[in-house]
Amino acid sequence: MPSLGADMEAGTLVEWLKEPGETVKRGDIVAVVETQKGAIEIEIFENGVLESYLVEIGNKVPVGTPLATIRGKGATIEEAKPERKAEAAKTAEAAAPQPPESVEKAPDAQAKPIETPRIEGERLRITPAARRMAAQSGISLEMLSNASNDFISLSDVEERIGGTVASEKFSMRDAIAAAMSRSKREIPHYYLSHTTDISAAVNFVAETNKNRAPEERLLLGALYLKAVAKALSKYPEFNGHFTKNVYHESSAVHAGMAINIRGGGLVAPAIHDTESRDLDELMTAMRDLIIRVRAGRFRARELSDATITITSLGDRGVDQLFGIIYPPQVAIIGIGTPARRPWVHDGILVPREVTTLTLAADHRVSDGHRGALFLRAIDKQLQSPEAL
Amino acid sequence: MTPAEIQIALKEELHRIAPDIEVTEIDPAADLREEFDIDSIDFLTLVTALGKRFNLAMPEADYAHMGTFNDLLTYLVGSLHK
Numbered sequence: 001m002p003s004l005g006a007d008m009e010a011g012t013l014v015e016w017l018k019e020p021g022e023t024v025k026r027g028d029i030v031a032v033v034e035t036q037k038g039a040i041e042i043e044i045f046e047n048g049v050l051e052s053y054l055v056e057i058g059n060k061v062p063v064g065t066p067l068a069t070i071r072g073k074g075a076t077i078e079e080a081k082p083e084r085k086a087e088a089a090k091t092a093e094a095a096a097p098q099p100p101e102s103v104e105k106a107p108d109a110q111a112k113p114i115e116t117p118r119i120e121g122e123r124l125r126i127t128p129a130a131r132r133m134a135a136q137s138g139i140s141l142e143m144l145s146n147a148s149n150d151f152i153s154l155s156d157v158e159e160r161i162g163g164t165v166a167s168e169k170f171s172m173r174d175a176i177a178a179a180m181s182r183s184k185r186e187i188p189h190y191y192l193s194h195t196t197d198i199s200a201a202v203n204f205v206a207e208t209n210k211n212r213a214p215e216e217r218l219l220l221g222a223l224y225l226k227a228v229a230k231a232l233s234k235y236p237e238f239n240g241h242f243t244k245n246v247y248h249e250s251s252a253v254h255a256g257m258a259i260n261i262r263g264g265g266l267v268a269p270a271i272h273d274t275e276s277r278d279l280d281e282l283m284t285a286m287r288d289l290i291i292r293v294r295a296g297r298f299r300a301r302e303l304s305d306a307t308i309t310i311t312s313l314g315d316r317g318v319d320q321l322f323g324i325i326y327p328p329q330v331a332i333i334g335i336g337t338p339a340r341r342p343w344v345h346d347g348i349l350v351p352r353e354v355t356t357l358t359l360a361a362d363h364r365v366s367d368g369h370r371g372a373l374f375l376r377a378i379d380k381q382l383q384s385p386e387a388l
Numbered sequence: 389m390t391p392a393e394i395q396i397a398l399k400e401e402l403h404r405i406a407p408d409i410e411v412t413e414i415d416p417a418a419d420l421r422e423e424f425d426i427d428s429i430d431f432l433t434l435v436t437a438l439g440k441r442f443n444l445a446m447p448e449a450d451y452a453h454m455g456t457f458n459d460l461l462t463y464l465v466g467s468l469h470k
Contacts (some may be wrong), residue, residue, distance in 0.1 A: 217448065
């Protein structure tokens with residue numbers, strides 16, 4: 001059971017995606033684990049053969065508990081007898097948090113062509129709350145998928161259990177409460193705000209999208225991600241992890257994108273190597289991630305790897321937000337809802353698309369002077385969208 | 389495709405994006421994004437799905453005609469019966 005943050009103590013196994021005897025390779029998704037942060041896909045970091053399950057579906061086990069044994073390459077069937085198993089078989093230490101220095105590519109990192117993301121949970125469309133409830137009640141997902149060929153909701157599971165159940169949103173709320181309390185307790189935040197004209201970026205998106213099919217269209221969010229990633233190249237004190245009183249800057253930018261979860265809560269999984277992807281690739285990655293988060297399916301590494309968080313209020317929000325840093329990160333960028341406002345442009349008062357960028361950063365690592373320069377650098381990137 | 393069939397298809401696509409919201413409970417004349425609590429990326433996902441399903445271009449310039457459930461339905465029916 002991998003740890004997905006300092007606040008996680010246990011997780012519940014809800015689904016096996018590989019059978020004993022199946023060959024598994026590094027990067028394969030082998031299981032789904034329910035945590036306070038939602039359903040997480042567990043990647044394998046070994047090549048070999050899945051020998052046996054060690055934890056049964058529905059069981060909640062502490063972090064560090066082996067979930068399965070994987071027989072490594074070269075170990076023959078004979079060698080895998082019980083007395084030799086201990087050395088031949090390697091515990092599936094899937095998804096141990098990677099140090100931020102890791103620049104290892106995610107399996108999907110080189111996805112070049114623009115493609116519409118497929119819903120990964122296609123064979124089983126189930127809401128995270130329903131998945132959680134099913135696991136806690138010991139109901140197999142197969143039973144549910146037979147019961148309905150539509151999206152399985154909490155009420156479907158409750159029906160199956162035959163009783164009413166208390167709200168399932170508490171555990172997500174608990175996880176947010178724990179992380180944010182720790183942040184407020186430990187991190188001396190400072191806050192900066194900068195209002196800027198983003199008409200160039202807005203116009204660039206409209207112009208780019210004019211002749212594009214919907215699946216190839218850009219959103220401002222992709223520009224924000226790239227602008228922040230490019231600006232970070234000169235401001236490494238905002239991109240990394242602060243652990244055990246030491247700041248470790250990350251050479252790669254794994255931007256955590258705050259995603260609102262329907263029905264309550266949020267998560268901020270990482271888009272790996274944000275700085276090295278172009279806008280179309282970032283759009284594909286964002287769409288894929290959001291679809292998976294909404295379906296309750298994302299990977300352990302995506303939660304633990306983020307080196308900075310970007311939270312955008314979208315187009316139905318308010319002017320600005322004051323973020324709380326997600327530990328062990330050291331900064332969070334907030335982007336307000338763009339609005340048409342009076343603005344002095346080239347000496348003339350005209351209506352322009354204006355938004356407010358904010359930065360909350362860790363004073364143990366950086367100071368307001370550098371923070372201000374960093375926010376200005378993001379602004380500058382947004383003024384030349386064609387270069388992003 | 390009849391308008392009734394188009395309406396069923398639209399409801400299906402909305403249900404995929406917002407499975408927690410019952411189409412019968414929303415105000416079809418109010419802001420679609422508010423009623424279904426969908427953001428710009430959800431909306432783009434919806435437009436992508438509808439464009440594929442009906443083989444329509446759904447250009448961004450037409451988004452202004454997709455502001456409410458009723459508007460979007462009228463837009464789809466109009467585009468498919470040209």
